[in-house]
Amino acid sequence: xxxxxxxxxxxxxxxxxxxxxxxxxxxxxxxxxxxxxxxxxxxxxxxxxxxxxxxxxxxxxxxxxxxxxxxxxxxxxxxxxxxxxxxxxxxxxxxxxxxxxxxxxxxxxxxxxxxxxxxxxxxxxxxxxxxxxxxxxxxxxxxxxxxxxxxxxxxxxxxxxxxxxxxxxxxxxxxxxxxxxxxxxxxxxxxxxxxxxxxxxxxxxxxxxxxxxxxxxxxxxxxxxxxxxxxxxxxxxxxxxxxxxxxxxxxxxxxxxxxxxxxxxxxxxxxxxxxxxxxxxxxxxxxxxxxxxxxxxxxxxxxxxxxxxxxxxxxxxxxxxxxxxxxxxxxxxxxxxxxxxxxxxxxxxxxxxxxxxxxxxxxxxxxxxxxxxxxxxxxxxxxxxxxxxxxxxxxxxxxxxxxxxxxxxxxxxxxxxxxxxxxxxxxxxxxxxxxxxxxxxxxxxxxxxxxxxxxxxxxxxxxxxxxxxxxxxxxxxxxxxxxxxxxxxxxxxxxxxxxxxxxxxxxxxxxxxxxxxxxxxxxxxxxxxxxxxxxxxxxxxxxxx
Amino acid sequence: xxxxxxxxxxxxxxxxxxxxxxxxxxxxxxxxxxxxxxxxxxxxxxxxxxxxxxxxxxxxxxxxxxxxxxxxxxxxxxxxxxxxxxxxxxxxxxxxxxxxxxxxxxxxxxxxxxxxxxxxxxxxxxxxxxxxxxxxxxxxxxxxxxxxxxxxxxxxxxxxxxxxxxxxxxxxxxxxxxxxxxxxxxxxxxxxxxxxxxxxxxxxxxxxxxxxxxxxxxxxxxxxxxxxxxxxxxxxxxxxxxxxxxxxxxxxxxxxxxxxxxxxxxxxxxxxxxxxxxxxxxxxxxxxxxxxxxxxxxxxxxxxxxxxxxxxxxxxxxxxxxxxxxxxxxxxxxxxxxxxxxxxxxxxxxxxxxxxxxxxxxxxxxxxxxxxxxxxxxxxxxxxxxxxxxxxxxxxxxxxxxxxxxxx
Ligand SMILES: Cc1cc2nc3c(=O)[nH]c(=O)nc-3n(C[C@H](O)[C@H](O)[C@H](O)COP(=O)(O)OP(=O)(O)OC[C@H]3O[C@@H](n4cnc5c(N)ncnc54)[C@H](O)[C@@H]3O)c2cc1C
Numbered sequence: 001x002x003x004x005x006x007x008x009x010x011x012x013x014x015x016x017x018x019x020x021x022x023x024x025x026x027x028x029x030x031x032x033x034x035x036x037x038x039x040x041x042x043x044x045x046x047x048x049x050x051x052x053x054x055x056x057x058x059x060x061x062x063x064x065x066x067x068x069x070x071x072x073x074x075x076x077x078x079x080x081x082x083x084x085x086x087x088x089x090x091x092x093x094x095x096x097x098x099x100x101x102x103x104x105x106x107x108x109x110x111x112x113x114x115x116x117x118x119x120x121x122x123x124x125x126x127x128x129x130x131x132x133x134x135x136x137x138x139x140x141x142x143x144x145x146x147x148x149x150x151x152x153x154x155x156x157x158x159x160x161x162x163x164x165x166x167x168x169x170x171x172x173x174x175x176x177x178x179x180x181x182x183x184x185x186x187x188x189x190x191x192x193x194x195x196x197x198x199x200x201x202x203x204x205x206x207x208x209x210x211x212x213x214x215x216x217x218x219x220x221x222x223x224x225x226x227x228x229x230x231x232x233x234x235x236x237x238x239x240x241x242x243x244x245x246x247x248x249x250x251x252x253x254x255x256x257x258x259x260x261x262x263x264x265x266x267x268x269x270x271x272x273x274x275x276x277x278x279x280x281x282x283x284x285x286x287x288x289x290x291x292x293x294x295x296x297x298x299x300x301x302x303x304x305x306x307x308x309x310x311x312x313x314x315x316x317x318x319x320x321x322x323x324x325x326x327x328x329x330x331x332x333x334x335x336x337x338x339x340x341x342x343x344x345x346x347x348x349x350x351x352x353x354x355x356x357x358x359x360x361x362x363x364x365x366x367x368x369x370x371x372x373x374x375x376x377x378x379x380x381x382x383x384x385x386x387x388x389x390x391x392x393x394x395x396x397x398x399x400x401x402x403x404x405x406x407x408x409x410x411x412x413x414x415x416x417x418x419x420x421x422x423x424x425x426x427x428x429x430x431x432x433x434x435x436x437x438x439x440x441x442x443x444x445x446x447x448x449x450x451x452x453x454x455x456x457x458x459x460x461x462x463x464x465x466x467x468x469x470x471x472x473x474x475x476x477x478x479x480x481x482x483x484x485x486x487x488x489x490x491x492x493x494x495x496x497x498x499x500x501x502x503x504x505x506x507x508x509x510x511x512x513x514x515x516x517x518x519x520x521x522x523x524x525x526x527x528x529x530x531x532x533x534x535x536x537x538x539x540x541x542x543x544x545x
Numbered sequence: 546x547x548x549x550x551x552x553x554x555x556x557x558x559x560x561x562x563x564x565x566x567x568x569x570x571x572x573x574x575x576x577x578x579x580x581x582x583x584x585x586x587x588x589x590x591x592x593x594x595x596x597x598x599x600x601x602x603x604x605x606x607x608x609x610x611x612x613x614x615x616x617x618x619x620x621x622x623x624x625x626x627x628x629x630x631x632x633x634x635x636x637x638x639x640x641x642x643x644x645x646x647x648x649x650x651x652x653x654x655x656x657x658x659x660x661x662x663x664x665x666x667x668x669x670x671x672x673x674x675x676x677x678x679x680x681x682x683x684x685x686x687x688x689x690x691x692x693x694x695x696x697x698x699x700x701x702x703x704x705x706x707x708x709x710x711x712x713x714x715x716x717x718x719x720x721x722x723x724x725x726x727x728x729x730x731x732x733x734x735x736x737x738x739x740x741x742x743x744x745x746x747x748x749x750x751x752x753x754x755x756x757x758x759x760x761x762x763x764x765x766x767x768x769x770x771x772x773x774x775x776x777x778x779x780x781x782x783x784x785x786x787x788x789x790x791x792x793x794x795x796x797x798x799x800x801x802x803x804x805x806x807x808x809x810x811x812x813x814x815x816x817x818x819x820x821x822x823x824x825x826x827x828x829x830x831x832x833x834x835x836x837x838x839x840x841x842x843x844x845x846x847x848x849x850x851x852x853x854x855x856x857x858x859x860x861x862x863x864x865x866x867x868x869x870x871x872x873x874x875x876x877x878x879x880x881x882x883x884x885x886x887x888x889x890x891x892x893x894x895x896x897x898x899x900x901x902x903x904x905x906x907x908x909x910x911x912x913x914x915x916x917x918x919x920x921x922x923x924x925x926x927x928x929x930x931x932x933x934x935x936x937x938x939x940x941x942x943x944x945x946x947x948x949x950x951x952x953x
Contacts, residue, residue: 100597102597145553249559249560249593250556250559250560250592250593251593251596251597254596254597271597274593274594275593311553315557315560406597406598406599407594407595407596407597407598408594408595408597408598408599408600408601408602409601410594411591411594411595412601412602414602415601415602415603415604418579418582418604419579419580426564426585426586426590427564427590427593429590429594459593460560460563460564460593461563464564465564507560507563510561510563510620511563511564514563514564514565
């Protein structure tokens, strides 16, 4: 039952001295890009993917966790609703291990339009989203913490999906089909020969330049797609829509709970693994890399949660993050929520007179497979070949037996190794072996990469008790020198602080104090030797004699 | 507050956990066996992985429910209560052994054993019979099981004229199962001590409080027991009677655990809870008000005093020590150990007996070293365990007071 093999690929580290040649080059290691790489590789195309950071560090790793049933879009965006339910069914079939089958509820809370529920049911029926009304008492029995003043409750097949696991298993499958997956390769230029895009120049982690030549380049860089297209002299209008989310210390509901009204801010509470996540907002930002979260937005989320689950605002909040939606639109939008959630494949030969470049954009996490299918169909058209897509039927690695992930799986797995193995991260129950396996797969793992890969430090203490252990293990297993391990630890602490300090109050503030005592008081982290000590000649002589 | 909110209040207390590990260092079980992953692990940590589906962590059953973790937690996490509830879910889903059903029902044992006490006691002390019980039921052959008194406390009390008392304090005595079936002498002495202190003592109809069921994770039946008990006691509580208990753990059930662990919440329980006192707490209260009879005769004995875990759960300090200090010539040695290991029915079980004995070994060693005439302790199962582990006779503090008052 225990999860954990999903990141089973070794990643390429070395810079290629000669240019890498391929048929399809994918830019962007989010759900869309990795989906494209897997689909292309499965169709037998030689494929390379470049991602500027680690996989799923863009919007994909910062989303809300919802495998939409389509209900959310049933009234406002029927096309998106149809795509969602179709892909919901497909993903349940091929990616069961990444999905927890929580089910979803749409509830009419006191602040919702009471008439919306009927339109909602009609919209669901039109778009093929299964919907069933249950009594308020039954809804409260299933979710005792729900606002007792709800007046209607509708059940839809919402679920939650783990982005990291999905992306990593897709990448692993793509690699098994021959694709090369290159995280930490940032595209710095798109190369052209006349009107033909010939590939990209990328910079790797060591600052070296890697040239990649491809027959077709697929721009799957999400909210950054406009910037990438511009590098090729093309125009794509993306309106980056920022959204923020807060995670509570433990699950307050076991079902995805949505307000039954037109989509609004903070109207969904999602049980994501051990936590509940409230979200989200939607504000247009000008630069997908430059946005901040305000205190007002945090309060807004806490209040929104209060409406769904009374007492929410007083519960312990672990962390806060934001993501930027890659909303595609050819004309500048007024209001971010009005932009369609459906996706588009753009062929820049037709649009900009530049051949060999496609942009796949818009969409949602839960439609990534369909987006990839459409994109690779277009790739095949450019290459003048027709090859059938098989991603709707072939399960992802670890999902072959079609068992959904369950919340207790790590606890169950731990039970079997209770007497033999150390737990490194107590909050998220990360075993030592799971961590060292993950380290062994990566050329230069950062603590933050490990965090995403195995959920190290994602729980209540936010790394307070596991990060110094993990840093020590990285050093002990010879992945990092002492000074590098120290640097990695500090880098992690600084990164965590960002998602942490705007929220600190109550229990989490107390936790932060204890963590601070551990790192500053016990480990004196402020004075770690970040440089390797200079060799002292006298000790060397002493040793050699 | 509704029961549901109270339930959430227990689970929500996990939010206060800062992982400091103080509960793990205080846990007497984790200290002696790796089979129990510790209170922090099974409590606030594992709880985050529960709630949606199957119970998967059977190791939590090694928790003895002593409750020391909750007491030790500086942040206010209800660690033991979280564990108890998780155990109940586990038992509900995976079924429970016949043994647990049996040992969790003292009234059943009492009704079966009392009429045939000599035979039952013979069987209970027969090595071969105990071996069979171990093999078939999983009750450890050496575990300290009490002897049936033959005549119950209640049947004695029925024939008894109401104890003469000049006083006006109205006390409803909650004697519990153990006094009724196994230690009726304690009940007689408690009534005499109360009467000596001006209490009009009545004996409401009463059965088991459900604690053994609860600690074995059989919550539905436990709720039934405690509701029935509370229904019997509530009229007295509402008429202003003080409910006084000699079984410290059963008293705790009425005060706190029925609500916090079983989630029972009603007016009767509220009325009973607020009126319930452990007998030492009650008498020490009288002493504080200057109303306790202090006509104590010298008792030239050396005794040890061990405050059991459940007594500590009352959050009342150690009133027995204050009372014993009033007895002339009595030398009291306070023992600074947390748990004797038995934890109700835990130490009776084949797979847990050795753990329980190891948990208690520190206490046993201290008692043996002190060479007391008597080992004093407020809880019946702990007394049996102490006697089992040390060979010393163990008594309730009230029995010493009874002797000091010269009442019999
Ligand atoms: C707040 C929020 C909540 C959401 N909730 C949900 C939800 O619950 N369910 C759902 O289905 N969808 C949800 N979405 C939508 C969903 O997250 C996105 O549509 C989806 O993740 C986009 O994936 P992507 O691969 O297209 O983009 P990304 O994941 O952003 O991938 C693009 C990648 O390109 C990389 N890149 C950029 N520039 C370069 C470069 N120069 N060189 C190399 N790589 C580069 C980036 O680092 C990034 O990793 C949500 C979105 C937001 C913002």
